[in-house]
Amino acid sequence: MASQTSTPPLSSKIALEIITQRNAPPKLTNRLLEIATSAFWDDQTFNWRYPTRHEHPAHHRHMFWRYLGNELLDPTIWVVVAYLTENSIKIPVGYSTWQRKGPGTEAAVKGRDGWLQKSERNLFALHERLNTLLFPNPSAYKPAIDLMAKVFEETENLVNQMPQFENHLHLNILVVDPAYQRRGIGEALVLWGVNKSINEGIPCALEASRAGKRVYTKCGFEEVQTCDGLHPGPGKPWQEGMHCREEGCQFGVGSFMIYEPPSLQPQTLTSLP
Known part of the structure; x- marks a missing residue:
């Protein structure tokens, strides 16, 4: 569960590091899992898709x-970890994952x-298929999971129809330790992708809560x-357990957002004096 204890202001700057399976020791991956599970412990989207998950914390992890x-x-995904240094100790405090998509990816x-x-x-894929078959998540509500997957599929189709988005970066996840939020960590992790997009001359896309x-x-x-x-609407009649009636609920409405680097933006021509 997310810690509610406030921490003193940190004077050190945020450091970012790209990790892979080659430089991610168990201690680091366990820390990242601790951050993710605590940050999403009371998240409404997970409560909806996995309604009894608090009874099965091992499956949640x-x-x-x-x-x-x-x-x-x-290899198409960059896992970017954010660190803060406290008392000469580097502390992982969040991470983001950015995926390169499109025909230029290879x-x-x-x-x-x-x-x-x-x-x-x-x-790993074989292990996970066997694990899912032998030890299915007892808290999973499949209709809600399928509906959420459909929402993401719709946004993916939208990206594919947009000019200049044939190749792009997609933000898969952004997570910050609740005890270290509002320190600029999330912004630093997002700007990593923005800077990569500028350097490569390709846009970014994401689904934002x-x-x-x-x-x-x-x-x-x-x-x-x-x-x-x-939410129910035209062509989407109310279905119990599949839709939410509450207007303004936190998980019901998100935003599909894009970033286009200056090199892709139309240039405004100005007349000379």
């Missing part, structure tokens, strides 16, 4: 291990993969449309 394990082995990630990593990736929209806007992202597959 394993869900994030599955996400992180896949991302550490995927060339862009050349050198990030190898036969050993491919073998590990296949073994209502709570997260502020930091993305501050980093230069603009809202393209509202993501709402969770």
